[in-house]
Amino acid sequence: FPGVMEPAFSSLSGYFVAILLLQITVLTSEQFTVSSSRSHHVVMVGSQAELSCQLSPPQNAQLMQVGWFRDRHSQMIYLYEDGEEHSGEGIQNYMNRTVFLKDALEGGKITFQIYNVTVFDGGQYHCFFKDGHTYEEGIVDLRVAVSAFQEVAIILLMVLFLFFLQILRTSAASCLHPRV
Numbered sequence: 001f002p003g004v005m006e007p008a009f010s011s012l013s014g015y016f017v018a019i020l021l022l023q024i025t026v027l028t029s030e031q032f033t034v035s036s037s038r039s040h041h042v043v044m045v046g047s048q049a050e051l052s053c054q055l056s057p058p059q060n061a062q063l064m065q066v067g068w069f070r071d072r073h074s075q076m077i078y079l080y081e082d083g084e085e086h087s088g089e090g091i092q093n094y095m096n097r098t099v100f101l102k103d104a105l106e107g108g109k110i111t112f113q114i115y116n117v118t119v120f121d122g123g124q125y126h127c128f129f130k131d132g133h134t135y136e137e138g139i140v141d142l143r144v145a146v147s148a149f150q151e152v153a154i155i156l157l158m159v160l161f162l163f164f165l166q167i168l169r170t171s172a173a174s175c176l177h178p179r180v
Helices: 008-028 089-094 148-176
Strands: 033-036 040-044 049-056 065-070 075-081 084-087 098-101 109-114 123-131 134-145
Touching: 033 123, 040 049, 049 123, 049 134, 065 109, 075 098, 075 109, 109 123
Parallel strands: 033 134, 040 134
Antiparallel strands: 033 049, 049 109, 065 075, 065 123, 075 084, 098 109, 123 134
16 A cells, blocks of 8 residues: 555565575585595505595485596596496596495495506595585595515616617617628
8 A cells, every 4th residue: 555654574574584594595405525534545556545535424425426536637537426337538547456336325435446556556536526516525645655575676677678778779779880
């Protein structure tokens, strides 16, 4: 009706209801962080490495996009999305040596196992969890140690390589400059 004033509390109560709904929405879209089992993981060449990441607070990650990659998404190793597991471009280096364990996804945990670890497996591994617009990742630094015996074997191989390289140089030089 024209000229009838609305009570001041009705617009104020609408404001409070909007704030309350906004807070409820924020509370129901669960936020999370990601922690890794160990930030530095040291294993011997030829052994097994097990890298794990966990959601905090623990929650079901079966409907999330989760995975492992190296070097800032450039080498995706594993991706789990929509209930299916996908191997990434970076998997060639890990063929027949890795397992992506997803049996603990219900509790918010993913694990990546590498068998027969090589020195080339060393470096940073990133795990990630994505739920809608929320994305978090953890980093595990895998360090690969070499035993004294393996070090001696590597040095021996390098010496043999240099020796054969010298033989090739000598024989190539004698072919280029034959003695008369």
